[in-house]
Amino acid sequence: MLEILSYDFMKNALLAGILVSIACGVVGTYVVVKGISFISGSISHAAYGGIGLGYYLGINPMLGATIFTVLSALGMGIVSHKTKQKEDTIIGMMWAVGMALGIIFIKLSPGYTADLMSYLFGSILTVPVGDLWLMLLLDLIIVLIVLLFYESFKLVAFDEEYAETLGLNTLALNLLLLFLIALTVVVMIRAVGIILVIALLTIPAAIARQLSKRLPLMMVLATLLGIVFAIVGLLLSYLWDLPSGATIILCAAGGFIISSLITSNKKTNIPMVSGEVIRK
Amino acid sequence: MDKREKAIEIKNLYVSLNGHLILRDINLDIAQGDFLGIIGPNGGGKSTLLKTILGLIKPDYGSIKILGKGIKKGRHYIGYVPQYAQFDRDFPISVEEVVLQGRLGKRKIIRYSKADLAKVEEILTQLEIDNLYKRQIGELSGGERQRVLVARALASNPKILLLDEPTASTDERFSADFYDLLNILNQTITIVLVSHDISAISTYVKNIACLNHDLFQQGGRDISAELINELYNCPVDLIAHGIPHRVLEAHNGVVNYARNTKL
Numbered sequence: 001m002l003e004i005l006s007y008d009f010m011k012n013a014l015l016a017g018i019l020v021s022i023a024c025g026v027v028g029t030y031v032v033v034k035g036i037s038f039i040s041g042s043i044s045h046a047a048y049g050g051i052g053l054g055y056y057l058g059i060n061p062m063l064g065a066t067i068f069t070v071l072s073a074l075g076m077g078i079v080s081h082k083t084k085q086k087e088d089t090i091i092g093m094m095w096a097v098g099m100a101l102g103i104i105f106i107k108l109s110p111g112y113t114a115d116l117m118s119y120l121f122g123s124i125l126t127v128p129v130g131d132l133w134l135m136l137l138l139d140l141i142i143v144l145i146v147l148l149f150y151e152s153f154k155l156v157a158f159d160e161e162y163a164e165t166l167g168l169n170t171l172a173l174n175l176l177l178l179f180l181i182a183l184t185v186v187v188m189i190r191a192v193g194i195i196l197v198i199a200l201l202t203i204p205a206a207i208a209r210q211l212s213k214r215l216p217l218m219m220v221l222a223t224l225l226g227i228v229f230a231i232v233g234l235l236l237s238y239l240w241d242l243p244s245g246a247t248i249i250l251c252a253a254g255g256f257i258i259s260s261l262i263t264s265n266k267k268t269n270i271p272m273v274s275g276e277v278i279r280k
Numbered sequence: 281m282d283k284r285e286k287a288i289e290i291k292n293l294y295v296s297l298n299g300h301l302i303l304r305d306i307n308l309d310i311a312q313g314d315f316l317g318i319i320g321p322n323g324g325g326k327s328t329l330l331k332t333i334l335g336l337i338k339p340d341y342g343s344i345k346i347l348g349k350g351i352k353k354g355r356h357y358i359g360y361v362p363q364y365a366q367f368d369r370d371f372p373i374s375v376e377e378v379v380l381q382g383r384l385g386k387r388k389i390i391r392y393s394k395a396d397l398a399k400v401e402e403i404l405t406q407l408e409i410d411n412l413y414k415r416q417i418g419e420l421s422g423g424e425r426q427r428v429l430v431a432r433a434l435a436s437n438p439k440i441l442l443l444d445e446p447t448a449s450t451d452e453r454f455s456a457d458f459y460d461l462l463n464i465l466n467q468t469i470t471i472v473l474v475s476h477d478i479s480a481i482s483t484y485v486k487n488i489a490c491l492n493h494d495l496f497q498q499g500g501r502d503i504s505a506e507l508i509n510e511l512y513n514c515p516v517d518l519i520a521h522g523i524p525h526r527v528l529e530a531h532n533g534v535v536n537y538a539r540n541t542k543l
Contacts, residue, residue, distance in 0.1 A: 033371060151389050155381045158371050165334045165360045166385030166436070167352070213372050213416040 009125050010234070013244070016127045016191045017230025019135040020200060023142050023184045025223030028205035029215065030177055034157045037202045039076055042091045043178065044185040044194045046072035046098030051119055051189075052105030066186045072098065073182035077175045121245035122193030124234070131191055138187045142180055146219075153177060154215055196245045200226050203252040210263040229255060285348045287312045287440050287470040288333060293342030295325070295332050302328045306342070306495045312439075315462070315471045317485035319478050324492040326474040327363075330442050334360055347439065356385060359433030359469075361443040364425050369418040375428050376400060376413040382435025403431045407461065423454035430461075441465065443473045459484040 005011060031040050047069040054064025072094060080087040146153065155163045156173045164170050181201075188197045208221035233248030240247075286309050293306040302325040310316055320326050331337045333344055335351040346354025359382070383389065383396045404410040407427050417425060426446055433441055443462075447455040455477075462471055463484060475481050481488065489497040 033368075148390060151381075151384060151392070154373070154377070155384055158373055158378070159362070159367065159381070161331075161336060161366075162360060162362060162381070162432075163384075164336055165355060165358070166381075167356065168384065209370070209372065214374065215372050218372050 009127075010238070012127045012129065012132060013124045013234055014231060015132055016124050016135065017234065017248070018227050019132065019139055020188050020192055020197075021204070021223050021226025021230055022139045023135070023188065024197070024200035025204055025208075025221075025226050026142055026146055026219045027177075027180050027184050028201040028226075029208065029219045029222055030153060030157060031181065031201055032205040032209055033215070033218075034177075037198070038088070039080065039091055039178070040181050040185075040201055041198050042076060042095040042098070043069060043073045043182055044189075044197050045095045047182075047185050047189055048102035048119060048194060049098040049100075049105070050102075052102035052109075055109040056105040062186065062190065065189065068098075069182045069186050070179060073178040074175055077171075077178040081171050081174065118193070119189060120193050120195050121243060122189065122191050122196055124192050124196075124244050124248075127191045131187075135187055135191070138183055142184065145176070145180060149173065149176065192248075193245050196249055199249040199252055200229075203249075203256050204229065207256050207259045210259050225255065226252075285312065286310060286345070287314065287347060288472070289345040289348075290333075291343045293332065293344065294340040295328055295337060296340055297328065297337070302493065303332070303339075303491075303495075304493050306491075308489065308495060308497070310470065310472060312347075312470050313466070315466045315484070315486040316473070316489060317481035317487070318472065318474045318489045318491050319476060319481055320491035322476055326476075326491055327444055329491060330360075330444055330472075330474055333442065334358065356436070357439040359436055359438030359441045361426075361429045361433045361441065361446060363444045363448060364422070364429055367417070371417065373417055374413070375404070375409070375415050375417060375420070378417060378428055379404060379413075379431045379435050382432040385436055400431075400435055403434050407431050407434075423458070426454075426458065427461075434465075438469060440470045440472065443471070445475055446473065447475065447477060 005014075031037055047065045049072075050065035050068025051061045052064075053068060054061030057064065076091055076094060079090050083090070152163070152168055152173055155166075156168065156170050156177075160170050160174075163173075184201070185194070185197050188200075192200070204222040204225035205218065207225055208218040212218045212221055229252040230248055233251040234244055236242065236251065237244040237247035288308070288310040290306055290308040293303055294301065295303040306329065318326055318329065328337060332339055333346070333351070334355055344351055344354075347357050348354075349357075379400045380392050380396060383392060383399065389396075401410065401413075404413055407430065409424060409427050409431065412420065412424060412428075417428065420428065430441075430443075430446075441462075447458060462473070465471065466486075471485075473481065473485065487497070489495055
């Protein structure tokens with residue numbers, strides 16, 4: 001089993017899994033408690049439009065993705081701030097439009113272009129070392145911003161209206177959070193792909209929420225769970241020769257099902273326990 | 281601060297939401313030290329009025345002064361207690377953390393200071409919920425959660441307390457305790473409370489105003505039959521759905537009419 005660690009690409013893949021899990025655990029916790037998974041999904045799919053645009057214009061596709069994703073994240077933030085009712089529809093549309101733009105730009109681009117699958121599911125087994133450093137830098141930025149704005153983020157997630165009555169700039173705080181999501185998505189795309197980013201953004205945090213009653217604990221748990229899913233997923237994909245990104249996602253989904261069963265069991269156990277007490 | 285300064289002064293206020301006029305030419309002076317209950321049917325604009333005072337909704341026309349200042353500066357004097365039904369009960373947050381939020385407004389906070397923590401402990405003790413401070417908010421009863429929201433509002437040392445339907449989903453015994461608490465707080469703080477529960481309000485507050493798009497105020501806490509008539513005159517279905525018919529024993533005519541209409 002351990003011989004797989006002798007491969008450099010495996011070591012890099014594991015490191016990438018850990019670095020992705022830190023960003024996704026911290027940012028994903030806010031995504032889950034604020035209930036903005038849909039916006040996050042839309043932001044990450046809009047990134048595909050940026051990648052396509054990058055190819056079409058002949059610039060670095062990641063640069064195209066960064067600009068495009070950050071702008072669409074801020075755009076969505078402003079839309080959801082201005083309109084309370086049609087937010088959902090507009091975000092759904094941007095999701096599809098981002099993808100469609102990407103596909104058309106890539107088709108129109110001259111010469112060789114990467115295929116759709118590698119951006120959707122990434123290629124964690126071929127992460128270059130330079131990307132690992134970039135991911136580490138991003139993790140540091142995310143953790144720093146969250147440490148600085150921890151209390152404000154928490155209040156805005158819990159009770160945005162009250163935050164506003166206290167004079168907090170809720171629009172700016174929401175946009176900052178969406179900016180963090182956009183950064184997370186962009187830097188992680190090449191390594192793990194659009195779909196794995198959303199999966200790691202939501203599933204570990206959703207499990208952590210079932211298991212914890214405090215925000216910081218939830219962030220740590222979500223990060224650790226993300227790392228576990230990445231490692232187990234990589235091992236299984238190696239053993240059974242499966243696509244790594246998809247295997248990691250299915251591991252995470254399996255983890256969510258198990259944790260849901262355990263936590264819902266806990267609740268049904270309560271009458272049984274009290275029943276025993278009565279019998280004594 | 282000048283004691284004669286009005287706590288809240290509203291002049292010619294018009295507010296509309298989604299193109300519907302919700303508040304029409306509201307004029308209201310609330311003196312410092314007052315305990316004002318604002319009653320009216322659901323949809324009559326009570327919450328809208330509170331949210332306009334807090335700057336959450338922009339008025340179409342008119343002015344609001346809080347202790348002589350505009351909304352942006354004046355709302356720092358206000359402690360706001362929203363309806364608790366709007367919260368996500370599973371949110372991973374403790375009672376202590378919720379109450380600490382009241383300290384956030386005055387300055388930028390990265391970590392709360394010892395003074396913040398001491399203030400929160402003092403308030404939790406005052407409201408007799410200090411035993412709950414490490415609990416997650418979802419583990420509290422409705423009444424306990426309501427006290428937590430009041431504690432949060434008090435944490436900012438407000439001069440005015442605004443409460444939106446504080447006893448909407450709590451039992452009567454809790455309501456009585458809760459109004460006793462408000463009466464004690466009222467010794468130092470101006471209180472404005474919005475509710476559709478006339479019976480509860482009328483026993484505890486100093487003054488009553490009635491709001492159904494228009495605002496009616498007579499001074500004192502007696503509500504005359506004429507006022508109720510004027511307030512609930514046309515939209516009888518509102519009184520039937522919005523107001524429990526056990527209230528207003530003194531105004532049988534009106535209430536019976538409402539009850540009959542409902543059936």
